[in-house]
Every structure is written in structure tokens, then in C-alpha cells.
Amino acid sequence: MFSNPMIRADRRWFCCGLATLTATMLMVGCASWVSYPPSPVAFDGVEVLPSSERRHGSQEVSVQFFGTSTLTFFDGSNRWMTDGWFARHTPFQTLFTTLTPNEGQIQDALERLDLDPNDIQAIIPLHAHFDHAMDAPVVAAHTGARLYGDRSIGRLAQAYNAQQIRNSDTPTATATFCDISDKRLIEVGDFRIHFLDTNHIPFPCPIEAAIGEGTTVEPRDQLAGKVWDFEMGTSWTLYVDHPAHQFIVTGTAGLMSGLDAYSDKNIDTLFLSIGAIGRQDDDYLKEFWRSTVETVWPKRVVFIHWDSFTGSTQEPFTGMASILGYSIGQESKASAFLRKKVAGLSHCMEFATLPRIDNVVLTRPEGRNTCVDARP
Numbered sequence: 576m577f578s579n580p581m582i583r584a585d586r587r588w589f590c591c592g593l594a595t596l597t598a599t600m601l602m603v604g605c606a607s608w609v610s611y612p613p614s615p616v617a618f619d620g621v622e623v624l625p626s627s628e629r630r631h632g633s634q635e636v637s638v639q640f641f642g643t644s645t646l647t648f649f650d651g652s653n654r655w656m657t658d659g660w661f662a663r664h665t666p667f668q669t670l671f672t673t674l675t676p677n678e679g680q681i682q683d684a685l686e687r688l689d690l691d692p693n694d695i696q697a698i699i700p701l702h703a704h705f706d707h708a709m710d711a712p713v714v715a716a717h718t719g720a721r722l723y724g725d726r727s728i729g730r731l732a733q734a735y736n737a738q739q740i741r742n743s744d745t746p747t748a749t750a751t752f753c754d755i756s757d758k759r760l761i762e763v764g765d766f767r768i769h770f771l772d773t774n775h776i777p778f779p780c781p782i783e784a785a786i787g788e789g790t791t792v793e794p795r796d797q798l799a800g801k802v803w804d805f806e807m808g809t810s811w812t813l814y815v816d817h818p819a820h821q822f823i824v825t826g827t828a829g830l831m832s833g834l835d836a837y838s839d840k841n842i843d844t845l846f847l848s849i850g851a852i853g854r855q856d857d858d859y860l861k862e863f864w865r866s867t868v869e870t871v872w873p874k875r876v877v878f879i880h881w882d883s884f885t886g887s888t889q890e891p892f893t894g895m896a897s898i899l900g901y902s903i904g905q906e907s908k909a910s911a912f913l914r915k916k917v918a919g920l921s922h923c924m925e926f927a928t929l930p931r932i933d934n935v936v937l938t939r940p941e942g943r944n945t946c947v948d949a950r951p
Contacts, residue, residue, distance in 0.1 A: 616849070616878045616910070620917040621926045624877070626933035634765065636820040636937045639688055640929035642888060643706055644826050644848055644880045647688060647695075650817065653764030654690070655697035657813070657824055658707045659714040661685075666885045674705055675799035676713045684888070685717070687932055695720040696763045701826025702775065703727035703792050703808035705800075706884045712736070712798060715750040722752045723761060727792035727808025729754055735798040756809070767816040771836075774829035775810040776851055820844065820937050823871060826880070828852045830859075831866040838870055843939050845873035848880035853909035860912050868916070868924075874940035875925040878913075892931060920946055 661684035700708035712735035790806035
């Protein structure tokens with residue numbers, strides 16, 4: 576953790592200088608320099624799971640996907656959500672302006688998801704970066720759901736609550752925060768949700784120093800902030816034990832050193848974040864795959880957190896924004912890597928993505944995963 580204020584100031588000024596240089600490059604150019612490549616997982620062997628409705632009275636688990644790693648799970652009785660991030664900003668806004676939750680976009684998203692605000696019991700940001708946690712306190716306040724996380728998430732909730740109380744002359748809804756740093760397990764009805772502390776995918780050096788491993792959100796009096804004001808805190812991977820479906824959700828394409836604890840759990844679905852894997856070298860990619868897919872050997876892999884976090888939520892999914900021909904995620908490299916892995920395992924493992932918003936019932940793939948028999 577960076578506890579020395581001078582160190583924090585130095586790294587922020589460095590990042591600010593880097594951002595200013597990039598801004599100058601962008602502003603002397605034209606808008607056509609920013610584009611959105613197609614999905615890096617749009618190839619043979621990866622299906623978009625079809626929308627479907629739960630059978631009345633069943634315990635089937637269904638999921639709705641809004642984008643990045645915002646997922647809503649429901650089993651007919653209880654509903655909970657990862658991240659709850661609904662606002663979107665342009666590349667310029669994301670890099671160079673103060674970001675703040677857009678309550679209009681949040682309300683619109685909840686309506687598009689057809690969610691009864693009183694129906695959500697828990698919201699779990701997978702870490703405190705803006706594209707995971709910025710909207711979470713607002714969603715928690717609007718829905719009455721409990722907000723679960725570490726100290727960084729707690730400080731974002733405190734900031735939002737203080738802001739609400741300060742700016743309102745009448746009683747106003749605030750977020751209820753629950754720290755899970757010690758417990759590492761919560762129950763939402765039949766969902767038993769285990770929290771595993773895992774690594775985040777590494778950033779380039781200046782960004783890593785600002786918001787990467789070991790950084791924690793500082794106390795603040797408002798939720799709004801620059802991108803580098805949303806330090807990572809703890810990066811969580813979730814193992815969810817439910818009678819109808821066992822699954823894992825990762826919020827980053829980090830190296831998952833702790834997933835071997837779940838290698839014998841007969842995982843039905845692995846929701847695998849793959850954002851920015853194309854920026855990593857071949858050794859990293861090999862270890863990333865080994866520490867996730869080839870550790871828990873799920874029956875199905877669903878790719879998440881590959882889509883652009885600056886693209887419109889009203890249009891089809893696109894890949895990460897590309898600036899001056901350089902893609903944040905290097906889709907061509909990511910696609911080549913994923914294509915090879917999918918081709919090698921598609922005979923014994925399902926690979927899929929999710930449609931935006933549509934309800935998808937997570938059917939349990941039949942039988943055991945025969946890929947386990949073929950592993951090295």
C-alpha cells in the first residue's frame with residue numbers, strides 16, 4: 576500500500592503528465608482516430624448463449640449481462656449482482672475529466688434489465704476500479720441491496736453517503752456497506768458466495784503505480800473522481816455454490832494462484848474476464864489459461880469483460896477502443912490466442928459469450944468434463 580503522501584503525489588503527477596501528453600496527441604488529431612474493433616471472441620467455437628426463461632417454480636439459475644463484468648444472477652427467490660456498473664463515458668471523458676455516476680443511465684439500465692429495485696439482495700464489486708465500482712453505491716442506495724467489499728469499496732460508499740446527506744435537505748437513500756475482508760463468505764438465499772483474493776492483470780508501469788496492486792481508495796467526501804482516484808483495493812474472484820449450478824466469476828484476467836482450491840468442485844460455468852490479455856506476452860497468456868481454465872476445468876467457459884467500457888450500451892457490443900491504431904486490448908493477439916485454445920478444447924468444453932440484458936438460464940451441461948481426462 577502507498578502510505579507516503581509524497582509518493583502518492585509523485586505517481587499521480589506522473590500519470591497526469593502522461594495523460595496530458597496523450598490528450599495533446601488526441602486533440603491535434605481528429606475523431607476518426609478513435610474506433611471500436613469488433614469482439615475479440617467472435618469466431619467459430621464460441622456461441623452467444625440464447626435467451627431463455629426460467630421454468631416456473633424451478634431453482635434454475637439465470638444470468639443477465641450488461642457488459643464488462645456486470646452480471647445479475649437469479650434463482651427464482653434471490654437476486655444479486657456483480658459490479659453494477661452502468662454509466663459509460665467517451666474515451667476523452669474517461670481519460671481527462673472527472674467521472675461521476677450518471678443516475679439517469681443507472682435508472683435506465685435497471686429498467687432495461689426489468690429489475691424490481693426491491694428484488695436485489697446484494698451487490699458485489701469485484702474490485703474498486705471505476706469500471707467496476709463507481710456506480711455500485713448508487714445502485715445499492717436505489718435498490719436497498721447490501722454492498723459487499725473491502726475497505727476501498729467501503730470508502731466509496733462512505734463518500735457517496737456523505738455526498739447525499741450534504742446535498743439534500745430531506746432524508747435520502749444511502750448505501751448499506753458490509754465489509755467481507757475477514758469473513759470471505761456470504762449467503763444470498765441458496766447462493767453461497769466465497770471471496771477469493773486474486774491478482775489483477777498487470778498494467779503498464781505508471782498506471783500500475785497509480786491504480787494497480789497494493790493501491791487503496793483514500794478517504795474522500797464525494798464519489799466523483801478521475802480514473803486514478805479509483806484505486807484497485809482487493810481484487811476478488813467469486814466461487815458460487817448453488818444447488819442448481821456451481822460457477823466462478825473473475826473480474827480481471829490476472830493470474831489466479833488460488834483457484835486450485837476449487838479444482839475438485841465440478842464447476843459448471845467459469846465466467847472468465849479476458850480484458851487486455853492481448854497486451855501480455857506469450858508466457859503470461861499461457862500461465863493465465865493454466866491458472867484458470869486448466870485449473871478448475873469447467874464444463875463451460877463464458878467470456879466476459881472483453882467489451883469496450885467507452886462504447887454505447889444502446890448498441891451491439893464492440894471490442895476495446897482503439898486510439899491511433901493501438902488497441903487497449905490488442906484484439907488480434909487476443910483473438911489468435913483464444914481461437915487456438917478454443918479449437919483445442921471445444922470437443923470437451925463449451926465456450927460462449929452472453930447477449931446484452933437478455934435473460935439466460937444456465938443449464939447444467941450434461942455429464943462430467945471429459946477435458947479433465949485429457950489434461951497433461
